[in-house]
Amino acid sequence: MSSTPKPSPPVFIHVDGAYWELHHARSAASPIVVAELYPTGTRTEPVEATYRVAAPRWRLEESLGFVIPESMYQAVLAAPAQTIDAAPAAANDFPSADRDRWRPTRTSPVLMPGAGFATYGRILHDNAPLRTWEDGSHRIEIVSLTAGPAAAQAVSYRLWLDSDLTAADNVPVSQELDAEDDELVRQVAAHAITGRAPSTLTARQQSAVAAHGKDLLRSIALPASPYPQGTRVALVGKDGRPTDITVTVTDTITDANGATWYAVHPEISRIPGHPLREHPDAFLILSADDLVPTLQAPSSGIEPILSYGSRVRTIDHHTVTTGTVVRTFARADVPWYEIQADDLAESTVRLSAQDIEPISGSFWPSIDDLVATRTEAGIHLQEGEVLVSLSGFATVDAGPQGPVLGPERELPPRDPVLGQVWSHSHRVEPSSAGTEVEIEPL
Amino acid sequence: MGRRSTAGFARHRLTLPRDLATTAHLCVLYPGRIGARLGVAGAFLGGNRLGGGGFFFDLHEAYREGLVQGPNMVLCGAGAYGKSAIAKTLVYRSTALTPTRFTAVLDPKGEWARLGEALGWAVLRLRHGGDVRVNPFDLGPARAAAADEDLLAHRVGVAAALVAIATNRTNLPAGERRILHESLRLLTAAGTPDPTLPDLRRLLAEPPASLADDLNTTPDELADRRRPLLDAVALLVEDDLRGICDTATSVDLDWARAPGLIVDLSALLSRRRTLRLVLAAAAGWLQGAMYGSRDRHKLTIVDEAWMALEDLAITRFLQDQWRLGRQWGAANILITHALSDLRSQVDDGSAAAKIAEGLLTTTSVRVFLHQNPEQIRGLLADLGLTSTEATLLRSLQPFQALWKVGTQSAIVDHVVAPWEWDLCDTDHAMTGS
Numbered sequence: 001m002s003s004t005p006k007p008s009p010p011v012f013i014h015v016d017g018a019y020w021e022l023h024h025a026r027s028a029a030s031p032i033v034v035a036e037l038y039p040t041g042t043r044t045e046p047v048e049a050t051y052r053v054a055a056p057r058w059r060l061e062e063s064l065g066f067v068i069p070e071s072m073y074q075a076v077l078a079a080p081a082q083t084i085d086a087a088p089a090a091a092n093d094f095p096s097a098d099r100d101r102w103r104p105t106r107t108s109p110v111l112m113p114g115a116g117f118a119t120y121g122r123i124l125h126d127n128a129p130l131r132t133w134e135d136g137s138h139r140i141e142i143v144s145l146t147a148g149p150a151a152a153q154a155v156s157y158r159l160w161l162d163s164d165l166t167a168a169d170n171v172p173v174s175q176e177l178d179a180e181d182d183e184l185v186r187q188v189a190a191h192a193i194t195g196r197a198p199s200t201l202t203a204r205q206q207s208a209v210a211a212h213g214k215d216l217l218r219s220i221a222l223p224a225s226p227y228p229q230g231t232r233v234a235l236v237g238k239d240g241r242p243t244d245i246t247v248t249v250t251d252t253i254t255d256a257n258g259a260t261w262y263a264v265h266p267e268i269s270r271i272p273g274h275p276l277r278e279h280p281d282a283f284l285i286l287s288a289d290d291l292v293p294t295l296q297a298p299s300s301g302i303e304p305i306l307s308y309g310s311r312v313r314t315i316d317h318h319t320v321t322t323g324t325v326v327r328t329f330a331r332a333d334v335p336w337y338e339i340q341a342d343d344l345a346e347s348t349v350r351l352s353a354q355d356i357e358p359i360s361g362s363f364w365p366s367i368d369d370l371v372a373t374r375t376e377a378g379i380h381l382q383e384g385e386v387l388v389s390l391s392g393f394a395t396v397d398a399g400p401q402g403p404v405l406g407p408e409r410e411l412p413p414r415d416p417v418l419g420q421v422w423s424h425s426h427r428v429e430p431s432s433a434g435t436e437v438e439i440e441p442l
Numbered sequence: 443m444g445r446r447s448t449a450g451f452a453r454h455r456l457t458l459p460r461d462l463a464t465t466a467h468l469c470v471l472y473p474g475r476i477g478a479r480l481g482v483a484g485a486f487l488g489g490n491r492l493g494g495g496g497f498f499f500d501l502h503e504a505y506r507e508g509l510v511q512g513p514n515m516v517l518c519g520a521g522a523y524g525k526s527a528i529a530k531t532l533v534y535r536s537t538a539l540t541p542t543r544f545t546a547v548l549d550p551k552g553e554w555a556r557l558g559e560a561l562g563w564a565v566l567r568l569r570h571g572g573d574v575r576v577n578p579f580d581l582g583p584a585r586a587a588a589a590d591e592d593l594l595a596h597r598v599g600v601a602a603a604l605v606a607i608a609t610n611r612t613n614l615p616a617g618e619r620r621i622l623h624e625s626l627r628l629l630t631a632a633g634t635p636d637p638t639l640p641d642l643r644r645l646l647a648e649p650p651a652s653l654a655d656d657l658n659t660t661p662d663e664l665a666d667r668r669r670p671l672l673d674a675v676a677l678l679v680e681d682d683l684r685g686i687c688d689t690a691t692s693v694d695l696d697w698a699r700a701p702g703l704i705v706d707l708s709a710l711l712s713r714r715r716t717l718r719l720v721l722a723a724a725a726g727w728l729q730g731a732m733y734g735s736r737d738r739h740k741l742t743i744v745d746e747a748w749m750a751l752e753d754l755a756i757t758r759f760l761q762d763q764w765r766l767g768r769q770w771g772a773a774n775i776l777i778t779h780a781l782s783d784l785r786s787q788v789d790d791g792s793a794a795a796k797i798a799e800g801l802l803t804t805t806s807v808r809v810f811l812h813q814n815p816e817q818i819r820g821l822l823a824d825l826g827l828t829s830t831e832a833t834l835l836r837s838l839q840p841f842q843a844l845w846k847v848g849t850q851s852a853i854v855d856h857v858v859a860p861w862e863w864d865l866c867d868t869d870h871a872m873t874g875s
Contacts, residue, residue: 346562352864354861355861
């Protein structure tokens with residue numbers, strides 16, 4: 001006789017040639033998650049797990065080397081708890097050779113009760129962290145802030161060093177801090193690098209911290225005034241708080257009264273179409289009072305509708321990971337984008353706005369500029385397209401001789417250098433090479 | 443409380459009706475009929491109502507594991523019950539798991555283009571008098587890999603199918619088939635790597651003396667015998683397949699790397715005869731181009747397959763392709779509406795009906811969505827369903843399907859994720875989305 005069929009797991013993640021099952025185990029202390037890896041196949045008889053680990057959520061993430069998103073974790077907790085044979089062992093690592101092999105990718109199918117079919121990338125997208133700080137291969141995610149007793153709150157975070165999920169944990173922080181405060185990022189980094197007892201870290205974690213910890217702490221340290229060249233700073237708004245307009249310090253100037261001014265170059269100028277893209281020496285002069293050092297992401301110029309040259313990341317496409325918007329189409333109430341993969345050998349794909357995440361936008365001063373640039377690149381108009389610039393947008397309709405650009409409709413005016421309105425007046429200085437930069441002032 | 447008689451209870455034994463049990467135990471009660479699970483191989487498609495857990499499937503994987511005798515599948519059901527969306531989710535989700543597989547879809551209604559564009563596939567829109575052309579005799583990269591006799595046999599098969607369809611015949615007599623065979627042999631020997639239908643027409647219009655010799659006949663007798671063939675091929679070139687299959691292939695496809703191809707035939711929907719011819723020509727072209735290539739799995743999908751299956755010549759041609767394709771790693775999926783509708787289009791008991799049914803009954807993977815009551819009896823008799831399964835088909839809701847995979851059965855609650863609807867919805871025209 002057959003034994004009683006194994007109950008369906010709360011969470012199932014399909015990876016290449018295997019699948020993970022995540023369960024909830026009984027524990028007197030914090031909830032325990034059990035992860036089991038099984039080989040795939042059409043066999044119907046019971047299959048033995050090739051790997052099994054049981055640990056609290058953050059220790060499990062550190063061990064497996066991949067994220068268990070919040071909705072996935074809640075699905076595990078909501079399922080009936082199972083009894084496990086033994087208490088979870090101390091911190092250990094999924095064998096390093098297997099961390100890459102069995103790690104879910106964005107396309108990995110995931111089954112969760114109540115959620116039906118999803119992909120790992122889609123779940124990550126739906127459970128985005130409150131904030132992400134990145135510098136090369138190092139990354140910190142502020143996952144959540146949870147109110148605690150008295151004047152404390154707990155921050156949940158993840159740290160990647162050299163592109164490997166090295167640490168994930170909860171740590172108490174001051175209640176005054178919110179996710180946008182750079183100080184929160186610094187406290188999290190300090191906890192991950194120096195705040196945990198070495199005995200709680202695996203050999204892999206200790207090695208990563210030793211190799212990259214100092215670099216990480218140095219890169220997020222608060223710079224002393226006057227800020228050195230290359231310091232990233234944010235412009236301060238009327239309310240005295242940093243805006244999301246970021247610039248880079250190129251020089252420090254002290255005026256006759258002893259006041260400090262900075263020459264800065266807008267970070268948004270890196271995106272296609274920006275008038276300063278080809279003028280890296282051009283600068284704005286701003287008062288030190290208008291600037292504050294920042295760890296936030298560079299100004300990206302992302303608009304509700306992306307245009308030619310915008311950079312995107314797909315949520316779970318099987319061949320295209322990142323690419324560039326070639327065309328924008330209006331279909332129903334959601335834009336669709338024709339995207340050229342970074343791997344130019346791949347074909348272009350057409351994806352809905354709900355299937356991509358914008359990385360950065362584009363900055364076309366006018367529709368004419370956009371059409372001229374596209375034509376030069378061999379990107380001709382197609383019926384159904386929408387063209388968007390800083391000043392307006394236009395649609396492409398069918399004409400007797402082919403696609404025809406419709407009349408331009410204006411958008412609210414914005415700053416021609418910063419891409420959005422900033423409360424303080426400012427002007428652009430020509431580059432040191434003597435190249436004139438023609439920019440219509442706001 | 444008053445006293446209750448126990449007599450009523452005594453009359454009724456505590457039992458479950460026949461064929462009803464908890465799903466967890468059905469597999470024990472009906473070993474060999476109800477599988478606990480098919481295991482985890484292939485794309486997730488939905489919940490396994492009988493075995494519990496998810497239902498996963500991949501045609502090549504099922505064949506590799508020995509679950510089915512041939513890598514062929516038919517998906518059938520009444521309209522508006524989700525068969526097209528089920529097929530599209532199978533294809534969409536499989537692309538991540540089988541990135542090297544080449545998939546081609548013959549799409550008579552133009553409903554796969556959006557999925558193809560999202561996957562980065564080439565979308566060929568064939569239309570009468572258009573500028574996208576495919577040469578059904580074009581063998582692409584297979585030209586260098588396959589034996590000459592195999593290539594010639596393939597071309598003769600395509601040409602014979604086209605002529606048979608064009609002349610409303612089910613089969614060509616041996617004499618005409620032999621003329622086609624020797625004509626195509628001559629064309630290939632003359633240094634034309636991929637002869638075209640116009641080449642064949644020219645040769646038939648002015649047959650060289652050597653062709654008569656090859657056919658052991660005289661030029662005068664050949665002139666009479668080739669006349670019906672010449673007329674049929676001329677009609678194909680000048681009318682039915684004009685601007686579609688009347689020159690060399692105009693599509694520059696990298697067969698070694700291209701992930702997939704949609705052949706959109708929707709512009710031909712109102713020309714049923716042309717549509718059938720192009721279906722056969724495109725299927726022949728695809729099969730030829732993939733001929734002999736063993737390094738990639740191939741999957742050919744024929745949507746609205748009833749249009750093809752109502753014609754004996756196409757059905758026979760597809761049957762041959764299925765038989766030959768296995769050795770080259772080619773799998774096939776036919777999507778069609780209710781089988782009784784198919785049967786109503788052909789004379790029940792005729793050769794066409796028998797071959798169409800033969801194609802379906804020998805298909806190893808059969809997926810049934812909701813069937814109307816009048817169709818149940820035929821399914822029961824022809825396709826080996828149990829009486830319970832056949833009865834069940836009446837009550838299947840949209841996106842529920844009975845899967846027969848070799849000897850195993852599963853009832854699957856198919857799942858379409860919210861973001862997949864944009865790619866799977868076949869009601870764009872009705873809903874305006």
